Amino acid sequence: SISALSGICAILRFWPIVIGGLAVSQTGTQAAIAKLPAEVTLGFAPQGNSISRWMQAARQRGHEIVMQVPLEPFDYPNVNPGRNTLTVAATPDENLKNLRWALSRMTNYTGVMNYMGARFSADAAAMAPFMAELGRRGLAYLDDGSSARSLASDLALKDGVPFIAGDTSIDAVQDRGAILKKLDELEATARAKGFAVGIGSAFDLTVDTVSSWVIEAKKRGIEIVPISAVAVDPEKG
Template sequence: MRDELYSPLGQTLAPAARPQRRSLGRWLGAACATALVAGGSAFTALNQPAFAPPAPPSPVKVAEQVAERRPEPAERQPNVLRMEQGGGFTISDAEGERPLVDDANPMTGSIRVLEPGSLRQPAAFSHMPEQALLEATDFGPLPVRGTDGRRPLDVYAGAWSGTGGTRIAIVVGGLGVSQSGSMRAVEELPAGVTLAFAAEGNSLDRWMQAGRRNGHEILLQAPMEPFGYPDVSAGPHTLKVADAAAGRLDDLHWSMGRITNYVGVMNYMGARLNADPAALQPFLGELSKRGLLYLDDGTSLRSEARDVAMANGTSFASADLVIDTEREPASIEKQLDVLERIARAKGTAIGTASAFDASIDGIKRWAAAAAERGIEIVPVSALAFDPEARG
């Protein structure tokens, strides 16, 4: 009766199997299934290939892949100097990369570069000394060639167009002696005018930084022995002929340690030393060794500086005339006119002056008009004979 009540409508309920047989069948089924699974897994495992890490690619294949991924080398920048591990330098320029051999100045082991302007200090940092171009001494930081071959002459050189045409360099000296004159020269003169700082002056570092920020190239005026010494003296640290000839350059080093960021040295007085080749050779050799130029102010007709500089491999320039031997405006204007005629005759000219009010006023007026006549005022380094430059 119970089975009929739970039987689906219209279907006949099959007789129930005995519990003992149903449990035994389930056990046998499960055992068979387990045996089949285990046997299949064992068969699969036994027939799998042995596991091993993949063999490394051959070195040749790796090299080929790296070569395919390696970018093309960047184009060599011109005038880049590199110091080699074993000593010596190489240069990259339009001719390719090659060892840099010095055949111009074997005395100093100098490095010659093409277009030194490419090594010029960026304008934004031009008032800051390059630490790699300084030597710590008892006299203060002295300029020195960098281990990469750069010279202070290259790095601190003033900018100019680099084109041809009539070019004039004007050097205004005595900065640091008069504070008002120094301020006017730094702030009012065109950037192309070179400023020369007196070693005995005051606040030199402050004026140097202001001058460099305004685009001026810098020289150091070193006191040197004049005729009539000691009755006529350039100051307590005058470089004397006897000391220079003997290689005793302490007074020169004192002057050189008073300021930084200059491209060379200009004489203050010094007619007697400039006339003595035995004294000039150690003096100019020291400047060349340190990567500086020498500017002869051109006041002495007995100067031997040009010939000794040429023989010594020193970068050199000589002034054609002094602009303000007389401080009258009419005389200064006349001298500037003479300087311009010299430049038009030979292409370039160099004039010197001092930071007097009349000189600054006259140079300002002349420079504005000269630019309209196609004359470029350039830093003195642009007109110097440089035996280390080639091109």
């Protein structure tokens, strides 16, 4: 309840919400940028259209942005993140070429976020050159938290890459009540550890639900922040 939360507002300071999949749907992207509060971080899909124009619109509205990079999931290619996916079977040079293609699609992003990638992120030989490249470029890495086998945290530490781990997907079920329940779970996580990171996609229902929820959350003293505010910096840690 709101009254029960009033006493613990002080520790609910850091709460990133990341909405990915921008630039895939033109109308969906426009709605997400227009409706979501500036504190919400936006993730762009490199396969999207007019990506530089949308990036500029997002930055003008104050959003921090990340570039989503397609990484190989289990059951690939039956489950396919899209063209230029980084794969376990590819050579490091081939993967770096695909990574650089994604990174060249726009500018002004804080870091990189995986799109799928459960198999890729669990393979040290594939993941190490990828993370080293991010380190060379000074980019953060956001792991969406969907795979418990991800090696991203350890490799990020090794390569000096600021790291953020997502706590939960908020919209795996496209239902307003289910999304609100996930946001409530994140609130409990934030109480327990001081911050929580929620990951969603730019579906109309998600955008509308998150937009209205953030307004109410702010009234309860919850501060929504960009992902850079909670990144673990190996240089300082």
